[in-house]
Amino acid sequence: MTFATLGLIEPLLRALETLGYQTPTPVQAQAIPAVLAGRDLMAAAQTGTGKTAGFALPLLQLLTLEGPKVAANSARALILCPTRELAEQVHASVAEYAQHLPLTTYAVYGGVSINPQMMKLRKGVDILVATPGRLIDLFRQNALKLNQLQTLVLDEADRMLDLGFSEELANIYRMLPKKRQTLLFSATFSDDIRLLAGQMLNDPLSIEVSPRNVAANTVKQWVVPVDKKRKPELFVHLMRKGRWKQVLVFAKTRNGVDALVDKLQGLGINADGIHGDKPQATRQRALDRFKASDVQILVATDVAARGLDIEDLPLVVNFDLPIVAEDYIHRIGRTGRAGNTGEAISLVCADEVNMLSAIEMLTRQTLTRKMEPDFEPEHRVPDTDASGQVVKKPKKPKKPKATGGGGKRNLGKWVDSGEVAPAEPSIKPVRKVPVFNTGPRKKK
Ligand code: AMP
Numbered sequence: 001m002t003f004a005t006l007g008l009i010e011p012l013l014r015a016l017e018t019l020g021y022q023t024p025t026p027v028q029a030q031a032i033p034a035v036l037a038g039r040d041l042m043a044a045a046q047t048g049t050g051k052t053a054g055f056a057l058p059l060l061q062l063l064t065l066e067g068p069k070v071a072a073n074s075a076r077a078l079i080l081c082p083t084r085e086l087a088e089q090v091h092a093s094v095a096e097y098a099q100h101l102p103l104t105t106y107a108v109y110g111g112v113s114i115n116p117q118m119m120k121l122r123k124g125v126d127i128l129v130a131t132p133g134r135l136i137d138l139f140r141q142n143a144l145k146l147n148q149l150q151t152l153v154l155d156e157a158d159r160m161l162d163l164g165f166s167e168e169l170a171n172i173y174r175m176l177p178k179k180r181q182t183l184l185f186s187a188t189f190s191d192d193i194r195l196l197a198g199q200m201l202n203d204p205l206s207i208e209v210s211p212r213n214v215a216a217n218t219v220k221q222w223v224v225p226v227d228k229k230r231k232p233e234l235f236v237h238l239m240r241k242g243r244w245k246q247v248l249v250f251a252k253t254r255n256g257v258d259a260l261v262d263k264l265q266g267l268g269i270n271a272d273g274i275h276g277d278k279p280q281a282t283r284q285r286a287l288d289r290f291k292a293s294d295v296q297i298l299v300a301t302d303v304a305a306r307g308l309d310i311e312d313l314p315l316v317v318n319f320d321l322p323i324v325a326e327d328y329i330h331r332i333g334r335t336g337r338a339g340n341t342g343e344a345i346s347l348v349c350a351d352e353v354n355m356l357s358a359i360e361m362l363t364r365q366t367l368t369r370k371m372e373p374d375f376e377p378e379h380r381v382p383d384t385d386a387s388g389q390v391v392k393k394p395k396k397p398k399k400p401k402a403t404g405g406g407g408k409r410n411l412g413k414w415v416d417s418g419e420v421a422p423a424e425p426s427i428k429p430v431r432k433v434p435v436f437n438t439g440p441r442k443k444k
Helices: 010-019 026-036 051-065 084-097 115-121 132-140 157-162 166-175 191-200 228-241 254-266 280-291 325-332 350-363
Strands: 041-044 075-080 105-108 125-130 151-154 181-186 205-208 219-225 247-250 271-274 297-300 315-318 342-348 408-410 413-415
Touching (some): 010 051, 010 084, 026 041, 026 181, 026 205, 041 051, 051 084, 051 151, 084 105, 084 125, 084 280, 105 115, 105 132, 115 125, 115 132, 125 132, 157 166, 157 181, 181 191, 228 254, 254 271, 271 280, 280 297, 315 325, 325 342
Parallel strands (some): 041 181, 041 205, 075 151, 105 125, 151 181, 219 342, 247 297, 247 315, 271 297, 315 342
Antiparallel strands (some): 408 413
């Protein structure tokens, strides 16, 4: 199969040739004809499988061949993304695919001045990529009208709900014309998302190119058990031993990111960090420098986990396991992209055993454990497997301590003696499902 047999027009084929795309990926092979035929879509695809081109190529074709010229302060297609970085990245891809087409594209997101965005929108843009909050601001300030909108794309829709955008999505839904095409893309599909899809989509075609919630099989994954307090030391040891060149590291909290970056920089290691407390320009600069290999180690919270496409990234390290098991799939999906192989190493301590178990259950695999000599944990990580079982071996009787007993259960997590539960709250806000007005829909 080729892109030409999928029915794409010549200017798109030319752009794909320049980019070196020869064969459509499975998600592209299914999505492109369906979108060209005007269908709504609900697509689950593994990370890094080319889903951006899966929706962008047919969308660009429809906008070129059909519909009126874009009016002032209007957009003909809207692509909603959960994070600013992803919005930038999706926009960059769309602009590349559109390089030979007479269409305009633009990206808007928060954290930067709104005025230049308002100016740019005056003439209207064919494709607008946006994060939900800034889109609503622009709409409320009359800088953007949506009555010309032909197509809505929800990219990483589950992440939008995870990040607490459910109310924004419900507001945007009310702003949209009823007659439109809607494409919903997500790497993972929770039940909340299926509910949202049921409300937003019209007779959608379901595309599932990989089994639900399975991590990319091009990524070799394993776990190194270690005591929590020795994680930084183990990280540096593994980095030197493995001569790691470019590593994306995930830590659970903003403080955790800063602490690890400080420690690495203190050792003369070229490291930088990104998290939600940093200004957008700083985040983008760190990411750009990492992509250009000017920074060797990029430490991030889950804000960086989704969608980012870093060419040939060989290694992802989970310094902490994610609280939400699905984030594990997104994190490790940053490597092993576009047919490359990658590695994902997780440093796991005893109080993360329930998270490990949840990840193994979700991905339906028991992760291989590799003990690192001299780093064997004092607090054993109980055995786990893909069934969700945590096998707790009977403990040897211990001498009573003045400060309390050994590992004990606290708020659903294992906490070692003398340790406290994480000071920062979970990075994942409570997931709310928006309630939409599901009145009768007009036929297309
Ligand atoms: P995505 O999943 O959309 O983020 O795409 C992941 C990576 O795959 C990006 O670097 C794309 O440029 C690349 N890619 C997407 N489709 C193809 C294709 N058909 N052939 C080669 N590379 C592709």
